[in-house]
Amino acid sequence: MKFTIIRRLTALVCSVSLLGLLCACAGANDSASRNGAGKGGFADRTLSVFMGRGPAADVIKASLPEFESETGLRVDLQIFSNEQLSTKLTVQLDADSSSPDVFMLRPLEELKLFHKNGWLLPLDDYVRRDADYEFGDFSPSAIDSTTDNGQLLSIPLSTEQQILYYRKDLLQKAGIPVPRTLDELEEAAAKLHDPQNGVYGFVARGQKNALVTQLSSFIFSEGGDFQTGGRASLNSPDTVKGMTRYVNLLKRYGPPGVMNMGWPQAMGIFAQGKAAFYTDASAIYSSAADPDKSAVADKVGYALFPAGQAGAKPFNITAWGMAINAASAKKEAAWTFLRWATSKDLVMRSQQKGNPGARSSVWNDPQGVSGFPKEYIAVVNESIRSGVGHDRPQVISVGDARDVVGDIVIKGLLGEDVQESADKANIEFQLIMDRDNQK
Incomplete structure (x- = not known):
């Protein structure tokens, strides 16, 4: 904490009982x-x-x-x-x-x-x-x-919570129930993925920094986190499993150019009727539900974030x-x-x-x-x-940490091994945490 000379003097004066009146003046x-x-x-x-x-x-x-x-x-x-x-x-x-x-x-x-x-x-x-x-x-x-x-x-x-947006009409036509687990989400996205007819199975944020918050619920629901017990845990089996889920959904069933998408672009794809599933923050639901903004406003469904091996653990922040x-x-x-x-x-x-x-x-x-x-x-x-009370690394240098995490997903989308990328990123993230602790 920063202390000015005036604050130091005020504290000193207040400690002397004979000058109590001056302390009272400080709170006037x-x-x-x-x-x-x-x-x-x-x-x-x-x-x-x-x-x-x-x-x-x-x-x-x-x-x-x-x-x-x-x-x-x-x-x-x-x-x-x-x-x-x-x-x-x-x-x-x-x-x-x-x-x-x-x-x-x-x-x-x-x-x-x-x-x-x-x-x-x-x-x-x-x-x-x-x-x-x-x-x-x-x-x-x-x-x-x-x-x-x-x-x-x-x-x-x-507040915001991560939820699953979906196309009711597409699921009903295909006889597919609303996914309750991440396994079911991948299966449903695969069945509804029809790029030749302009419909992709899944869309979400793909920009390196922006994607981290939406990646979080996949990690939490598999039992992982960005850090555990004060140490970086990007390369733990559970965290990597959550990241791999996200990479696979975007890589196999996402639209072209997904690495350039923040929430406005990803929501735009969904609101135009070009995606069956979309995960993002609940607070932006009006972009999907408003007929003036969405071509599928009357076809949008909302569901709890699907459960992984640790259950359904969306962020609630x-x-x-x-x-x-x-x-x-x-x-x-x-x-x-x-x-x-x-x-x-x-x-x-x-x-x-x-x-x-x-x-x-x-x-x-x-x-x-x-x-x-x-x-x-x-x-x-x-x-x-x-819900879980955070959606990004809990550090002072949040932007740097988000870039490190997001880069794992980007490398996965480019065909690199997620575990290997996470091992390298974990070292970088720990250095950021150590640096923050020394400030």
């Missing part, structure tokens, strides 16, 4: 907020909040007047694109700025780095002391995404979380905002606008799922129960 911003004139006990103060574009930000922005009226706080909400948000946060936080007080982040990409730099305020005490917040309502795997070294550092805002700046001078006020923004009421409103939240009660409330297909709701609920 928060105490002023707590004892102010607002209905919620806050003075007319302003919080700075950074968010990324999306339904959650839209709902929070529209609901701000009621929050400000109830608390006496004013919120300076700034909304950025994903790339702008990451850049802006890095610049602000690296400069030890007290602004923003609250911000969105991508936990599985940024949480470990931000925590290592001391930029995130631990939230364990806040949720522990606040029974009315009902923290236990959040799914455990979503919370796993926002926790590092046993500390809660962010609250889930939106926090795609976006909200955190408090450790350097904020208004931590109590910041928690009041964060508590409100992730409350049942706001999660309900946000989910009704298409943002999948992490509160189980909202997913089990008819109002909370009113905008989603019935079949989809059941799949998401089951994925939440059985």
Whole structure:
């Protein structure tokens, strides 16, 4: 953690009882907020909040007047694109700025780095002391995404699960049941693979970096993981089996040019009616279900990710979380905002606008799922129960690690031996982990 001279002096002063008054002054911003004139006990103060574009930000922005009226706080909400948000946060936080007080982040990409730099305020005490917040309502795997070294550092805002999309009409015509296992998925993809008539058995992401998150559920369901017990495990038998599954499906039954496909391209193939099966995140389902975007909108089915030898273990992750700046001078006020923004009421409103939240009660409330297909709701609920809380290597240098993992699949698609590639990649990945631990 970065410590400035001022912070060191403040800590020293606070340790001397005769100068206790000066310590109290150091917290004046928060105490002023707590004892102010607002209905919620806050003075007319302003919080700075950074968010990324999306339904959650839209709902929070529209609901701000009621929050400000109830608390006496004013919120300076700034909304950025994903790339702008990451850049802006890095610049602000690296400069030890007290602004923003609250911000969105991508936990599985940024949480470990931000925590290592001391930029995130631990939230364990806040949720522990606040029974009315009902923290236990959040799914455990979503919370796993926002926790590092046993500390809660962010609250889930939106979630994703890996699911299986399929063409109902093609399966019905061929008399094939919806695959429940990865063996059945391979068999069904082989039977429905008909490139001469413009239909491929399977499609998914094939770009080196982008594919890693969708590869994860294949690995988990075979009993593997990217790392085990603090060591790289890319070349373990179970991990290699999951990778080989993914390679075989894409290589044997995928469309041409799959190595250039991220989710928009892969979803495009499926939405055009050119693939029988597609695995990807649940959050992008509207691209398949919306008649304005999909030629097969009325033919799309949703299923739980198929089981491997370890069962069905799709990822269930926090795609976006909200955190408090450790350097904020208004931590109590910041928690009041964060508590409100992730409350049942706001999660309900946000989910009704298409943002999948992490509160189980909202997913089990008819109002909370009113905008989603019935079949989809059941799949998401089951994925939440059985899901794994990460979908990529859990390291600081996530981008480098993803490239190393993705390269194994690329080499497999090019005809190289997956086990041999995994053995080499495992050495590279362990070096990344060791380097991160030395930072």
